[in-house]
Amino acid sequence: MSSAQQPKARRERPMDERFLQGRHFLKSNWHFVTDIKSDQSLGLPPPPQELPPEADDSLVPLPSVEHLFEGGASLHALLRNRKSRRNFRISALALEELSYLLWACEGVRENKGKFSFRTAPSGGARHPLDLYVFARRVAGIKPGLYRYLPVEHILVLEREGDDSESLDRALMGQLQNASCVFFWAAVPYRSEWRYGKAADKLVALDAGHSCQNLYLACEALGFGTCAIGKYEQTELDGYLGLDGEDMFAMYAAIVGKPAEKE
Numbered sequence: 001m002s003s004a005q006q007p008k009a010r011r012e013r014p015m016d017e018r019f020l021q022g023r024h025f026l027k028s029n030w031h032f033v034t035d036i037k038s039d040q041s042l043g044l045p046p047p048p049q050e051l052p053p054e055a056d057d058s059l060v061p062l063p064s065v066e067h068l069f070e071g072g073a074s075l076h077a078l079l080r081n082r083k084s085r086r087n088f089r090i091s092a093l094a095l096e097e098l099s100y101l102l103w104a105c106e107g108v109r110e111n112k113g114k115f116s117f118r119t120a121p122s123g124g125a126r127h128p129l130d131l132y133v134f135a136r137r138v139a140g141i142k143p144g145l146y147r148y149l150p151v152e153h154i155l156v157l158e159r160e161g162d163d164s165e166s167l168d169r170a171l172m173g174q175l176q177n178a179s180c181v182f183f184w185a186a187v188p189y190r191s192e193w194r195y196g197k198a199a200d201k202l203v204a205l206d207a208g209h210s211c212q213n214l215y216l217a218c219e220a221l222g223f224g225t226c227a228i229g230k231y232e233q234t235e236l237d238g239y240l241g242l243d244g245e246d247m248f249a250m251y252a253a254i255v256g257k258p259a260e261k262e
Contacts, residue, residue, distance in 0.1 A: 025201060032197035040194045046114050047190050049127065050149050053156045060141055060155040062099040065107065069100060069220060078219045085224025088177040088256030095140040097221055098133070098180065099153070101255065104217035105182065105210045106131050106150045116151065120209040123202035128190040129210060130247070132158070132183040132240055134167060145240070158241060170235035171252065174228055178254035182214060182225075185242055186250040207251045214253055224258040227251065 040046065053059060073081075103119065106127065110117040115125045122128070131148040133155070135141055144160040168175040175181065184207045191199035211227050218225040229251065236249040 029198045029201060033195055036196045038192070038194055038196040044193070046193055047187075049114070049116060049151055049190075050130070051147075053149070058157040060146065060157065062102065062153050062155060063096045064153075065100050065103045068096060072220045075216075078216050082215050082219050084226040085258050086174075086176055086226045086254070087259040087261070088179065088224060088254075089259045090137070090177050091179060091257045092137040092139045093179045093223075093255075093257075095138060097223075098135070098138050100221065101182075101214060101217050101223075102131065102133065102148045102150075102155075103153065104213045106148065107153070108150050111151055118150065120206070120213050122206045122209070123191060123199075124194050126191040126194060126199075126202075127206065128187050128199070128203045129206055129250070130185040130187055131210070132185060134181040134183070136162060136164060136181070137179040163239075166235075167239055170232050170239050171228060171254075172230055172232060174226075174230070174254065176254055177256060177259075179256040180254075182211075182253045182255060183236075183240060183249060184210060184251040185240060185247050187247050189246065203250070211251060211253060214255075218255060222257070223255055225253050225255045227253045 105120060106129070107119045108116045109119060112125075116127070117125060118127060127150075131150070133146050133148065134144075135146060136143055141155070142157070142160050143162040145158045145163075146155040147158050148155055164175060167181065171181075186203050186207075188199060188203055191202050195202060214225055215227075231249065231252060233249065234244065236252070237244040240249055242248050
């Protein structure tokens with residue numbers, strides 16, 4: 001193909017500064033690691049892996065995932081069939097199934113105390129994301145918003161009740177008939193402690209790693225999921241009870257059992 005026939009790789013008109021800033025974010029920023037001292041290099045203690053529950057919090061122990069759903073489809077089949085699915089039938093998930101999906105996203109394989117190795121990779125094993133789930137229809141637990149504690153493999157009830165309408169507004173009309181919704185909330189300081197200004201890109205990459213695990217786990221169980229990057233930031237932060245600065249909503253995914261006709 002001649003150069004005259006090749007599609008354009010750049011815009012013809014002058015680029016808006018916001019596009020330039022966005023592209024700069026996508027590039028390597030590793031010089032920040034050596035140019036700016038991190039809190040780790042200054043000898044400050046690391047932040048905890050997770051925010052522990054309060055004494056009066058309602059906790060939901062999750063079924064162990066060991067020996068669950070073994071002997072399923074091959075990885076090749078899961079990758080070949082994986083796709084975003086938005087159309088679900090009104091149906092409940094079993095608690096064992098929700099347990100498996102949460103573990104697939106952020107489950108702990110080996111806990112080292114101050115850090116852990118998990119099912120999804122993370123820069124420096126910092127895991128700067130908290131995983132929340134809105135359980136709309138999950139057998140065995142009350143409808144409500146829960147926070148996943150991966151080290152203990154339990155759920156903390158953040159708020160009881162089905163507030164689907166307010167959530168649908170925050171998700172800009174994308175809730176559909178989802179049985180549950182997963183949310184990744186950024187906790188940037190977990191990565192900033194080690195990598196300083198270079199942490200921001202790593203946080204974004206980690207969200208993608210975790211969400212892809214959700215896609216594959218849903219495919220393995222015969223569920224559907226669709227990642228959501230379009231939402232009202234302030235409304236979703238408020239829905240999750242986040243301050244919007246030290247913790248904020250970053251990613252979401254609806255989950256359910258696919259309708260017969262997608």
